[in-house]
Amino acid sequence: xxxxxxxxxxxxxxxxxxxxxxxxxxxxxxxxxxxxxxxxxxxxxxxxxxxxxxxxxxxxxxxxxxxxxxxxxxxxxxxxxxxxxxxxxxxxxxxxxxxxxxxxxxxxxxxxxxxxxxxxxxxxxxxxxxxxxxxxxxxxxxxxxxxxxxxxxxxxxxxxxxxxxxxxxxxxxxxxxxxxxxxxxxxxxxxxxxxxxxxxxxxxxxxxxxxxxxxxxxxxxxxxxxxxxxxxxxxxxxxxxxxxxx
Numbered sequence: 001x002x003x004x005x006x007x008x009x010x011x012x013x014x015x016x017x018x019x020x021x022x023x024x025x026x027x028x029x030x031x032x033x034x035x036x037x038x039x040x041x042x043x044x045x046x047x048x049x050x051x052x053x054x055x056x057x058x059x060x061x062x063x064x065x066x067x068x069x070x071x072x073x074x075x076x077x078x079x080x081x082x083x084x085x086x087x088x089x090x091x092x093x094x095x096x097x098x099x100x101x102x103x104x105x106x107x108x109x110x111x112x113x114x115x116x117x118x119x120x121x122x123x124x125x126x127x128x129x130x131x132x133x134x135x136x137x138x139x140x141x142x143x144x145x146x147x148x149x150x151x152x153x154x155x156x157x158x159x160x161x162x163x164x165x166x167x168x169x170x171x172x173x174x175x176x177x178x179x180x181x182x183x184x185x186x187x188x189x190x191x192x193x194x195x196x197x198x199x200x201x202x203x204x205x206x207x208x209x210x211x212x213x214x215x216x217x218x219x220x221x222x223x224x225x226x227x228x229x230x231x232x233x234x235x236x237x238x239x240x241x242x243x244x245x246x
Contacts, residue, residue: 038111039084045117045158045166046086046109048193050075052134053220054095062221068095069102071196071220072134076106076143085110089143091134101131106148117158119168122148152177153200156187166191177202180211188217196220 053071055063063069072091079087088107094100104127108120124130125147133140154175158168168189177185182202190197199217202210 037115038113041115041160042084042086042109042111042117045111045160045191046075046088048166048191049073049088049107049109049196052223053196054223056219056221058216058219063095066094066096069093069218069220070095070098073107074134074140076140078141079145083110089130089133089140091131093131099131101127104131105151106143115160117166117168119156119158121151121153121156123151125149152179153185153187156189158189158191164192174203182210185212194222196222 050073053073055067055069055071057063069092072089072093074089076087076089081087086109088109090103090105090107092102092104094102104124106122106124108122110118112118127147130139130143130147133143154170156168156170158166161167166189168187168191170185170187174184174186177183179185179202181204183205185200185202187201188199197217197219199213201212204210
């Protein structure tokens, strides 16, 4: 009887050991799969995010007015981070005045375990040194993290709504901001393979709009669509107001 009990205990220990081995074998595989999924998500997002864009009117035509803008996004491939963060240089200038900059930033992009893209924006100190870097490899190589400065814009979260569309937004209750007497600001983004829209607005303490467009954001469409196969060609319409602060 004692021998049977000993054998049963031995079999139990073997079973527990086998289960532990199976579990430990699954953990690295699961972690590797999650890491691969995040990498694929970030790669897709950055591919859509990068490139050259023209502004379009709300009716879908390329803007030819004096307010027309060009947007340029370049992935800074030489900037390496241990946490797989991607860095993107942004320059928006006026079509009729390439030397006149509308906005100049550096973005950090990272995929989180929940399947979102976490984005932050950094201003540039002495940004004029890099104006036109989107068309000058030598100038772009001079850009380093030493020129980054904190931004009044807070973190954005991009969610992949479906295979064709990422939607980004700032915190639900807005982010602190003191530009033009604002108390907080809101930011909404749309991103597809062909289109990028953003809508920045500043609000006072009572929820009154103090800067930014009251009707819609700025719409950009990709200049070249022949570099890669595209899964969709429909232009996403930016919602009139995803978050109601008033």
